[in-house]
Amino acid sequence: MSPQRTISSVYQDPLEIVWVATAKSFGIEVVRDPHVFASWDGDGTLRIGDATSLDADDSLAQMIFHELCHALIEGPDGFELPDWGLDITNQAQRVHEHACLRLQAALAIRYGLREFLAATTNSRLYYDALPPDPLSDENDPAVSLALDGWQRATAGPWANDLDGALRVTASLADLIRPYVVKDSLWSRD
Secondary structure (H helix, E strand, O other): OOOOOOOOOOOOOHHHHHHHHHHHHOOOEEEEOOOOOEEEOOOOEEEEOOHHHOOOOOOHHHHHHHHHHHHHHHHHHHHOOHHHHOOOOOHHHHHHHHHHHHHHHHHHHOOOOOOOOOOOOOHHHHHHHOOOOOOOOOOOOHHHHHHHHHHHHHHOOOHHHHHHHHHHHHHHHHHHHHHOOOOOHHHOO
């Protein structure tokens, strides 16, 4: 009988390392949970579905980025409320989701990641229809909320961590792009 090999380390996806650490800089612990899609408890824990509960074009990095955008839109008050104080079944609160999507697109565009870090689920239709400058449509009430989130994202206490995560994501995507198949998410800008 041959001796059993001792495993002393584990493989981690590079983007997961970056985005879990970025969430931690926000004071957020990320936990994978097959029973949810995404859920913030208002007390430091963000639960995100495992690979079996997400769409094929979702990644943990993209899911964390979206939830961080919710935190930036809702600000300090929303940070202490379950699911950022939002009820996804309440149509009157849809403007908050739209603001989150506008912020997500505006931040991703700066790094060439608009499609790579795109929204998921039915929100993708709204996201894909956003103009090249997602913060410019003065007729959409989501823009003023998104501009508040932009200020927090670019000048708030987490601006450097968020900028770093987006820069690393763009660099990894640039490095990997030549090696992927055409329909890989890594091939998207």
